[in-house]
Amino acid sequence: MAASADTYARPAFDRTLLLVVPAAVFMLLLFVYPFLYGLQLSFRPKEGGLLWNYIHFFTTDNLWPTIGITLKLALPATLINVGLALPIAYKMRVKTRYQRVVTTLLVVPITLGTVLIAEGMLLYFGPKGWLSHFLQLIHLYDGPIRLTHNYWGVLISLVISGFPFAFLLILSYITGIDPVLARAAATLGAGPGAQFRHIYLPLLAPGLAMCFCLAFVQAFSVFPSAVLLGAPAGPTRVISIAAYEAAFEQYDYSLASAIAMVMGFVQLVIVAAVLGMRRVFYRGPVSGGKG
Amino acid sequence: MNAGSLAERVWRSLLLGLMTLFVVNVGLLIAAVATSSFAKRWLGTWLPEGWTASWYSAAWKEFQLGSVLWVTIEVVLAVVVLSLLIGVPAAYTLARRDFPGKRALMLLFLLPLMVPPMTYGIPLATVLYQAHLGGTIWGVILANLIPAAPFVILVMTPFVEQIDVNLENAARVFGAGTGRMFVHVLLPLLGPGVLAASLLVLVRTIALFELTFLTAGGDSQTLVVALYYAVFAAGVRAPQSVDAMAMIYMLVTLVWLLIALRFVNPTQLVSRVKEQPQHA
Numbered sequence: 001m002a003a004s005a006d007t008y009a010r011p012a013f014d015r016t017l018l019l020v021v022p023a024a025v026f027m028l029l030l031f032v033y034p035f036l037y038g039l040q041l042s043f044r045p046k047e048g049g050l051l052w053n054y055i056h057f058f059t060t061d062n063l064w065p066t067i068g069i070t071l072k073l074a075l076p077a078t079l080i081n082v083g084l085a086l087p088i089a090y091k092m093r094v095k096t097r098y099q100r101v102v103t104t105l106l107v108v109p110i111t112l113g114t115v116l117i118a119e120g121m122l123l124y125f126g127p128k129g130w131l132s133h134f135l136q137l138i139h140l141y142d143g144p145i146r147l148t149h150n151y152w153g154v155l156i157s158l159v160i161s162g163f164p165f166a167f168l169l170i171l172s173y174i175t176g177i178d179p180v181l182a183r184a185a186a187t188l189g190a191g192p193g194a195q196f197r198h199i200y201l202p203l204l205a206p207g208l209a210m211c212f213c214l215a216f217v218q219a220f221s222v223f224p225s226a227v228l229l230g231a232p233a234g235p236t237r238v239i240s241i242a243a244y245e246a247a248f249e250q251y252d253y254s255l256a257s258a259i260a261m262v263m264g265f266v267q268l269v270i271v272a273a274v275l276g277m278r279r280v281f282y283r284g285p286v287s288g289g290k291g
Numbered sequence: 292m293n294a295g296s297l298a299e300r301v302w303r304s305l306l307l308g309l310m311t312l313f314v315v316n317v318g319l320l321i322a323a324v325a326t327s328s329f330a331k332r333w334l335g336t337w338l339p340e341g342w343t344a345s346w347y348s349a350a351w352k353e354f355q356l357g358s359v360l361w362v363t364i365e366v367v368l369a370v371v372v373l374s375l376l377i378g379v380p381a382a383y384t385l386a387r388r389d390f391p392g393k394r395a396l397m398l399l400f401l402l403p404l405m406v407p408p409m410t411y412g413i414p415l416a417t418v419l420y421q422a423h424l425g426g427t428i429w430g431v432i433l434a435n436l437i438p439a440a441p442f443v444i445l446v447m448t449p450f451v452e453q454i455d456v457n458l459e460n461a462a463r464v465f466g467a468g469t470g471r472m473f474v475h476v477l478l479p480l481l482g483p484g485v486l487a488a489s490l491l492v493l494v495r496t497i498a499l500f501e502l503t504f505l506t507a508g509g510d511s512q513t514l515v516v517a518l519y520y521a522v523f524a525a526g527v528r529a530p531q532s533v534d535a536m537a538m539i540y541m542l543v544t545l546v547w548l549l550i551a552l553r554f555v556n557p558t559q560l561v562s563r564v565k566e567q568p569q570h571a
Binding site for chain 1: 299303306309310313314316317319320321323324327334335337376377378380381383384385387388390396399400402403404405406407408409410411413414415416417418433434436437440441444469494497498500501504505515518519522523533534537540541544545547548552
């Protein structure tokens, strides 16, 4: 089967390869070129030497802490999302009547988008919202709750918008693992816990690492909810706000590109660390199910 | 045995509780926006004092939703059509041929999905403004194509792979060139995949905020960016008209999501998935 493309003599140049050219040219022009342009722009500051933008970033009080602020939001949000999504997706792996309904219900927040979630949270979680009323009604907490315009508001919105994504990704990895493996383990006396630990978890490791990276990338670039739901001047001044301000409020595209590059670099470090960790904990065939 | 099943029952109800908590809270969150959009006055009580539908007409006029919706439709349609034109042929080649540099090419198509929009969006906006495309509808379309085209490639490649190569060979034996084979053999077989990919691109493009936000000008805003500015400047306007606009936005996305879910397995929203054969 795999060799069937070669069973007849091919011309010296395979014209089918031309089909990939438009896509490749498009990506080079609109993704790679702007990226490289931004990189060299970041080394040509408005004033000062080659590295002025980067020195400025790491010595200015309202710029360099944005890295820490962003990580403090993105890492817990990613851990919560992946940590919740794993057991729930594991539960939903069996095809039942409810599988489709539940997955649909959990998908909806993806399409709401961060802006709508922010607006809804301002109403619902606000000091006069339904949640506050409800908590007062059952006397669980009588004071006004403060879940908007601070750190917690942004974190909750990251969970609402990020959890469905992590859930779907893990679900698609889990359903790719052959249930026959778990049944074989059960025949040998493995309980549900042992099946999960020794069969599913090792096979899931690459997928989990991938999911963590994608969920992290999404949370790390938080922008609309940090502005609308957080305190963009202080506790939730994330790195994308700093980049946006440099570009569109100070019109310093050079500094903005430098911040974007720092952002990309920090992300790359985390992604590389997670993928490296996977290699330490798990040695075996790279992929356990569908590739 | 008893202890095991008890622990299992506790665990199961804990998971059920978490899922219910999530779904109920998100549902109430949407309901709160809906209630507010129909409220005459709603200040810190369970339910508003009176009901009215007038905020919808107010929002329609105030935010020029007619033209915003029109721009959104133009952008989304252009992105869907162009990403299919670029992506489907590339997916075909990647699924069928091995050639030097294929892995590098795959990486090139994966990167835009791994790097968040903000990181490449700012250099991209700079380049687009230099080419006098920034702030125009064309700039918005080009920017939205960057995640859309690779997404089509990633969704379509497994679809092409599952089509039997012998069908193509048979068409060639009967003298069809690549073009005729594409139109008469591949396209009909690829139909469901193309439909799925275009619906997914559609839903994602409506909701994609950052790239449109960075590249749009005053008259090339899509619905989600207009909504952001409305919420951002919330103090100026009646909150109910902002909520009415949010409801219009949500209805637009929800309608398309429900259409998409009729044709697409939800897990395809985020990754490439090979369907397991249901009846072997």
